[in-house]
Amino acid sequence: MGLATFRGGVHPYEGKELSMNQPVEVLMPGKELVYPLAQHIGAPANPVVAKGDRVLVGQIIAESSAFISANVISSVSGTVKDITPRLTASGALCKSIVVENDGAYETVPGFGEKRDPKTLSKEQIRQIVKDAGIVGMGGAGFPTHVKLTPKNEEAIDTIIVNGAECEPYLTSDYRMMLEEPDKIVAGLKVILQLFPQARGVIAIENNKPEAIRVLQEKTAGEEKITVCPLKTKYPQGGERMLIDAVTHRRINSSMLPADAGVIVDNVDTVIAIYMAVCESTPLIRRIITVTGDAVASPRNFSVRTGTNYRDLIEAAGGFKTEPEKILSGGPMMGQALFTLDIPVAKTSSTLTCFTKDAVSEFEPTACIRCGRCVSACPEFLVPQKMMAACEAGDLAAFEALSGMECCECGSCTFVCPARRRLTQTFKEARKSVMAARRKAKG
Numbered sequence: 001m002g003l004a005t006f007r008g009g010v011h012p013y014e015g016k017e018l019s020m021n022q023p024v025e026v027l028m029p030g031k032e033l034v035y036p037l038a039q040h041i042g043a044p045a046n047p048v049v050a051k052g053d054r055v056l057v058g059q060i061i062a063e064s065s066a067f068i069s070a071n072v073i074s075s076v077s078g079t080v081k082d083i084t085p086r087l088t089a090s091g092a093l094c095k096s097i098v099v100e101n102d103g104a105y106e107t108v109p110g111f112g113e114k115r116d117p118k119t120l121s122k123e124q125i126r127q128i129v130k131d132a133g134i135v136g137m138g139g140a141g142f143p144t145h146v147k148l149t150p151k152n153e154e155a156i157d158t159i160i161v162n163g164a165e166c167e168p169y170l171t172s173d174y175r176m177m178l179e180e181p182d183k184i185v186a187g188l189k190v191i192l193q194l195f196p197q198a199r200g201v202i203a204i205e206n207n208k209p210e211a212i213r214v215l216q217e218k219t220a221g222e223e224k225i226t227v228c229p230l231k232t233k234y235p236q237g238g239e240r241m242l243i244d245a246v247t248h249r250r251i252n253s254s255m256l257p258a259d260a261g262v263i264v265d266n267v268d269t270v271i272a273i274y275m276a277v278c279e280s281t282p283l284i285r286r287i288i289t290v291t292g293d294a295v296a297s298p299r300n301f302s303v304r305t306g307t308n309y310r311d312l313i314e315a316a317g318g319f320k321t322e323p324e325k326i327l328s329g330g331p332m333m334g335q336a337l338f339t340l341d342i343p344v345a346k347t348s349s350t351l352t353c354f355t356k357d358a359v360s361e362f363e364p365t366a367c368i369r370c371g372r373c374v375s376a377c378p379e380f381l382v383p384q385k386m387m388a389a390c391e392a393g394d395l396a397a398f399e400a401l402s403g404m405e406c407c408e409c410g411s412c413t414f415v416c417p418a419r420r421r422l423t424q425t426f427k428e429a430r431k432s433v434m435a436a437r438r439k440a441k442g
Contacts (some may be wrong), residue, residue, distance in 0.1 A: 003206055004245040005231035008378035010411045012234055012332060014207065015169040019291045022299040024175050027315050031101055033306030034086050034343035035061060035072050036094040040141040042068030047097055053080045058108040058282055060131070061097050070143040070346075071133035074099060075284035075304035077106040087342050089328035089335050096343070099306065113280045117190045125194060125277055132276035133283045133346070138162055138237065138266030139333065141347040144273065147265070148194055150258035156195040160246055160264045161188055163204040163211065164230055164237030167330035170350045172287040173267040175300045177204065177211035180271055181218045185225065187274030191265065192224060198263075200225040201246055207232040234332060235409040239264050241378050253405050286344055290316040292353035294323035309340040312351050325357035332410045362419040373412035373422060379405045383412040383422050390425045395436065398429050406430060 038044040045062035055061055055074045062072035078101045085093040117125065130145035150156060161184065165173040177184065188200045202219070204212050206229045219225045228246055230236050236245065239257060242264060244250055249260040257264050265273070268287060275281040284304055291298040296317030303312065309328075313319065327334030328342070329350055373383035381402055389397035406426045413423040 003231035004203070004228055005233055005236065006241040006244045006378055007380070008376055008411065009233040009235060009241070010376050010414050011232075012168050012414060015291070016171050016174070016207070018169065018298040019289050019300055020171040020174055022171075022175075024172075024179060024287055024300045024302050025315075027301040027303045027307070027311065029076060029101055029304045029307045030311050032081070032308070033074075033076050033078070033099045033101055033304070034308070035074070035097045035099065035306050036086065036088050036343065036345055037062050037072060037096060038094050039072065039345040039347060040070040040135040040143055042066060042070070042143060044095065045069060045072045047083055049080050049097065051080050051082055054078070055080060055099060056106050056108045058111040058284065060133070061099075064130070064143070068143055068146055070135050071131060072097070073133045073282045073284050073305075075306055076101040077104050078102040087339065088345065089337065089342050089348065091335070091338070110280055115278055115280055117193060117277050120277070122194050125190060128277050129273060131282065132272070134269065134272045134276060135283075135346050136266060137268040137272065137286070137346060137349070139329070139347055139349065140239075144265065144269060147258075147263060148191065150256075150263070152258075153195055154197060155261050156198050156258060156263055157261045158247055158263075159188065159191050159195065159198050159200045160242060160262060161200065161202040161267060161270050162237055162239075162242055162264055163202055163208070163215075163267045164242060165208070165267075166205060166232075166234045166237040167332055167350075168234070169291045169330045169352050170289055171291070172289045172300055172349055174208055174211055176267050176271060176287060177208070178214060181214050183271045183274045184215065184267060185218050185222070186278060187270035187272075188225060190273055190277050191263070191270070195263070198224075201228050202226070203228045203230050203242060203246055205230045205232045205236055235378060235407070235411065238378065238407055238409060240407060283346060286346065286348050288312060288344065288348060289350040291350065292323070294319050294321050294353040294355045296320040303344050305344055305346060307344045309337075309342050309344065309351060312344075313340060313353075319353065321355050323353040323355060325354045325359075327352040327354075332414070333408070364420045365418045367418055367420060370417060372415040372417065376411040376415045378409065378411065379407060381405060383426070386429075387420065387422055387425060390429045395429060395433055399433060404430060404433060
C-alpha cells in the first residue's frame with residue numbers, strides 16, 4: 001500500500017537540513033516580556049491585571065472573553081509595566097500586557113505538580129486545557145478547549161496528531177518527535193480519554209524516517225494508536241489535506257473537522273495538553289526554529305512566550321549577512337517582517353531569514369494558461385479563473401468559482417511560471433468578501 005496523501009500539492013525546496021539535527025536549547029528571556037491579548041482565533045482576551053501589579057509564572061493575566069477565545073498566561077514573574085498596543089508578527093498593533101521580568105521565576109501555587117489524568121473527568125480535563133490557554137500551535141491558533149468540545153463527541157472516531165511539518169525550513173515539531181515522544185503519546189491518550197470511541201493516528205511525512213521509527217516504537221503496544229507515514233508533499237500538514245490523506249474524508253470551509261468525525265492537533269499542541277493536564281504547567285513556552293541562509297547558526301530553541309524576536313537572532317549567532325527578507329514562519333505561508341521588535345506568541349513557530357528575496361527578483365507577466373496552478377491546487381480550484389475575477393473586481397464571480405475554499409497555501413503561486421501573485425490576491429479577495437458579509441449582516 002502506498003503512502004497516505006492527497007491530490008495536488010507541490011514539492012518546494014525543504015531547507016530542513018539547516019536545523020533538523022540541532023537539539024532544542026532552552027533560551028531564557030530578557031528583561032521585558034510582551035503578551036498580546038489576541039494570540040488566537042476569536043475574541044481577544046481581557047486583562048485581569050493592572051499596571052504595577054506583580055505577576056507570577058503560570059498566572060492568568062488575561063482571561064478569555066468569549067466562547068472562542070483563550071487565556072493569556074505570564075511566562076515570568078515580575079511587574080506589569082504597561083498595557084498598551086504593541087506590534088505583532090501580523091504587522092498590526094495589538095493591545096498587549098508588558099511585564100518587567102524580575103528574574104526570580106516565582107510560580108503560582110501547584111505549578112508543575114504531577115497529576116494522573118485517569119482520575120479526572122472529561123469536564124475537568126477540558127477546563128484544565130482552557131485554563132492553560134492552549135491554542136492550536138501549528139499556526140491557526142484555534143482555542144484547543146473549544147476543539148475538544150464538539151457538539152457530538154460520540155461522532156468523533158479519529159484523533160490525528162499532525163506531525164507532517166510540511167512547511168519548508170521548519171524543524172521544531174521534528175525535534176519534539178525525537179526528544180519528547182513519550183509526552184506526545186501521553187498527550188494523545190489524554191485526548192482519547194475524552195473520546196472513547198476514537199482511535200489515535202500520529203501522521204508524519206516520510207522525510208522524517210527517524211521520527212516515524214521512534215514513535216512506532218513508542219506506540220508498539222498501544223491498541224488504539226498507530227503511526228501513519230505520509231507522502232512528503234506540501235501542504236500535507238494542512239488540516240483539510242491531512243484529513244483527506246488519513247481518513248479519505250473531505251471537508252470544506254463551511255465545515256469543521258468534527259463534522260467528519262475527526263479532531264486534528266499539532267504535535268506541540270498535544271505536548272501542551274500533556275503538560276497542562278499531567279504536569280500542571282500552562283502554555284508558557286514555544287519551540288522556535290531560527291533558520292535560513294542569512295543566520296549564522298540555525299538552531300531550535302525553547303523560548304518563553306513574550307520573548308523578543310531579537311533575542312532569538314542573537315542566540316543563533318546573529319546574521320552572517322544582512323537578510324533581504326525575514327519571515328515569521330516558513331517561505332510558503334510565513335508573514336514578512338519589517339522589524340524584529342515583536343514578541344514570541346503562542347502561534348510562533350519559526351524565524352526564517354533569507355539573504356535574497358526570491359519573490360522580488362521577478363516581475364509578474366501575463367497568464368500563459370498552462371494549467372499548472374489547477375494541477376497544484378489541493379482544493380480542486382481553478383486559480384487562473386479566480387485571478388481573472390479578482391482583476392476585474394468581480395467578487396461575486398470569485399465566490400461563484402469557490403474562491404472562499406482557498407486555503408492560502410501558496411501552491412498555485414509556487415508553480416506559476418508567470419510569477420503571478422495569485423495567493424496574495426486571493427487572500428485580499430477573501431478578506432473583502434468576509435467584510436462584505438459582515439456588513440450585510442449589519
